[in-house]
Amino acid sequence: MKKKFQNSKTETVVYFICSLVGLLIVWQLAVSFTSLQKVMPSPFVVLGFIGQSLTQKIGGKILPLHILASLKRVFVGYFLACIIGIPLGILMGCSKTGKAIVKPIFELLRPIPGLAWIPLAILWFGIGETSKYFIICVSAIVSIILNAYAGASQVDQTLVGAARMLGAKPAQIFLYITLPASVPQIFAGLQVGLSSSWMAVIAAEMIRANEGAGWIITTGMESGNTVQILAGMISIGLVGLLLASLLRLIERGLCSWNIQGR
Amino acid sequence: MISCKHVSKTFENNGQKNEVLKDISLEVAENEFVVILGPGQCGKTTLVNIMAGLDHETAGSVTVNGKQVDGPAPERGVVYQKTALFPWLTVEGNVGFGPKMAGLPKKERKEKAKHYIDLVGLSGFEKSYPIKLSGGMRQRVGIARAYCNNPSVLLMDEPFGHLDAQTRYLMQEEVERIWSQDKRTVVFITNNIEEALYLADRIILLSNCPTTVRNEFKIDLPRPRDYISPEFLKLREEISKHVETTE
Ligand SMILES: Nc1ncnc2c1ncn2[C@@H]1O[C@H](COP(=O)(O)OP(=O)(O)OP(=O)(O)O)[C@@H](O)[C@H]1O
Ligand SMILES: [Mg+2]
Numbered sequence: 318m319k320k321k322f323q324n325s326k327t328e329t330v331v332y333f334i335c336s337l338v339g340l341l342i343v344w345q346l347a348v349s350f351t352s353l354q355k356v357m358p359s360p361f362v363v364l365g366f367i368g369q370s371l372t373q374k375i376g377g378k379i380l381p382l383h384i385l386a387s388l389k390r391v392f393v394g395y396f397l398a399c400i401i402g403i404p405l406g407i408l409m410g411c412s413k414t415g416k417a418i419v420k421p422i423f424e425l426l427r428p429i430p431g432l433a434w435i436p437l438a439i440l441w442f443g444i445g446e447t448s449k450y451f452i453i454c455v456s457a458i459v460s461i462i463l464n465a466y467a468g469a470s471q472v473d474q475t476l477v478g479a480a481r482m483l484g485a486k487p488a489q490i491f492l493y494i495t496l497p498a499s500v501p502q503i504f505a506g507l508q509v510g511l512s513s514s515w516m517a518v519i520a521a522e523m524i525r526a527n528e529g530a531g532w533i534i535t536t537g538m539e540s541g542n543t544v545q546i547l548a549g550m551i552s553i554g555l556v557g558l559l560l561a562s563l564l565r566l567i568e569r570g571l572c573s574w575n576i577q578g579r
Numbered sequence: 580m581i582s583c584k585h586v587s588k589t590f591e592n593n594g595q596k597n598e599v600l601k602d603i604s605l606e607v608a609e610n611e612f613v614v615i616l617g618p619g620q621c622g623k624t625t626l627v628n629i630m631a632g633l634d635h636e637t638a639g640s641v642t643v644n645g646k647q648v649d650g651p652a653p654e655r656g657v658v659y660q661k662t663a664l665f666p667w668l669t670v671e672g673n674v675g676f677g678p679k680m681a682g683l684p685k686k687e688r689k690e691k692a693k694h695y696i697d698l699v700g701l702s703g704f705e706k707s708y709p710i711k712l713s714g715g716m717r718q719r720v721g722i723a724r725a726y727c728n729n730p731s732v733l734l735m736d737e738p739f740g741h742l743d744a745q746t747r748y749l750m751q752e753e754v755e756r757i758w759s760q761d762k763r764t765v766v767f768i769t770n771n772i773e774e775a776l777y778l779a780d781r782i783i784l785l786s787n788c789p790t791t792v793r794n795e796f797k798i799d800l801p802r803p804r805d806y807i808s809p810e811f812l813k814l815r816e817e818i819s820k821h822v823e824t825t826e
Contacts, residue, residue: 482631484728485676489680
């Protein structure tokens with residue numbers, strides 16, 4: 318079983334590399350042989366630009382520091398969303414009346430994209446960092462709450478009964494049954510929330526900022542610099558991928574009981 | 580000691596009444612192994628839940644060791660039809676769950692869990708998660724978990740219903756062995772006559788829904804029993820006649 322697992326893992330890596338190389342080739346061919354070359358630089362020019370900006374400043378900062386600035390905003394906003402959202406969702410899942418009152422509100426909020434909050438955030442908090450934290454937080458929090466709620470409310474009642482028969486008191490049932498049983502679902506919410514907040518920071522920076530990955534794209538647009546725009550977009554994609562993988566790694570560690578064949 | 584007196588249970592769903600148990604009276608003596616034999620869907624799990632304190636009878640009363648049952652209590656251990664192990668805990672964590680709830684220090688808890696893991700023949704699997712175990716092994720964990728909490732009464736609800744025939748025989752022998760080594764008052768539910776005969780001091784036969792006690796059989800065969808001895812087969816024949824007439 319273990320061997321098979323490792324094989325499929327290397328398989329995934331091989332395919333991943335193949336698809337990246339394939340994308341580069343198609344991009345390069347399209348630029349070389351079609352009229353796309355008028356609006357699109359070759360991938361190697363973009364990659365070269367990324368490499369260069371690891372040491373050379375764009376608007377006062379090298380690229381990694383811009384990304385770091387965006388990451389810092391995400392971590393503040395996302396962290397807030399987690400510490401408010403997870404307990405709130407679990408409480409909703411545990412109390413029927415609490416859920417009946419609060420759940421419709423979040424079902425209504427769910428379809429509103431984080432970006433729709435930008436105008437309000439700017440009116441309330443100005444154009445500084447606070448409004449960005451706010452936008453990121455509201456973008457992430459809804460799915461975090463709704464998933465934590467789903468996890469806590471769908472706990473198998475047979476397991477609760479089994480714990481009670483073994484002498485568990487209500488507080489122990491919460492701590493030793495409800496919480497661990499909700500963890501996989503909580504992580505599903507954290508995963509969605511993280512990608513929402515990464516998207517939200519870029520959007521917020523595109524509207525008002527003087528640093529960050531989103532700012533790189535907008536200034537690229539203002540100066541007609543396609544290479545810079547593409548370099549910004551690729552960095553955003555890579556960092557988003559990295560964040561999601563990191564979270565998945567943590568989840569694997571915490572939920573190994575939930576994974577067949579480990 | 581368990582005593583059910585005129586226990587009835589009627590479920591109500593949207594005004595629709597479903598009478599499942601009707602005037603069930605039975606007694607189980609201390610350290611007696613009683614098997615309740617009943618057809619599918621006749622309310623066996625409902626009866627176990629009432630004895631456990633997880634559900635309430637609509638009429639009658641249940642006492643265990645002279646006390647009225649009015650909620651779950653660790654003196655009554657349950658082994659479930661669908662194992663109901665905690666999937667996020669290892670074998671050791673599952674078996675030691677009851678002692679942990681009671682506040683036993685970690686070291687003593689581990690020793691105790693180890694003792695019962697060894698008893699059910701799962702040494703070496705202490706750190707495994709339930710998802711990695713076979714059906715038979717999971718039921719062993721369920722039995723160890725119930726035993727480890729030191730209940731005076733064990734309620735086993737069709738624990739082997741989902742196992743293949745081969746594993747089922749093996750587990751019947753295991754339960755017999757474990758019970759002989761560490762006697763408790765046991766109520767064991769099944770719909771399998773052979774299983775009942777192999778394990779029971781006394782068999783209580785239930786009718787179809789609404790369920791009442793149909794018949795009782797005292798089984799005096801020496802243990803461990805032989806599935807193909809003439810006495811065994813004769814009793815099996817006799818009981819199956821009664822089972823058939825309940826249909
Ligand atoms: N919570 C409930 N609400 C309403 N009806 C119920 C409930 N629990 C059980 N019943 C009904 O009671 C009847 C008996 O169910 P029960 O699970 O006790 O039977 P069983 O003998 O254990 O069945 P099986 O052989 O499948 O294990 C069923 O018809 C079921 O529909
Ligand atoms: Mg049942």
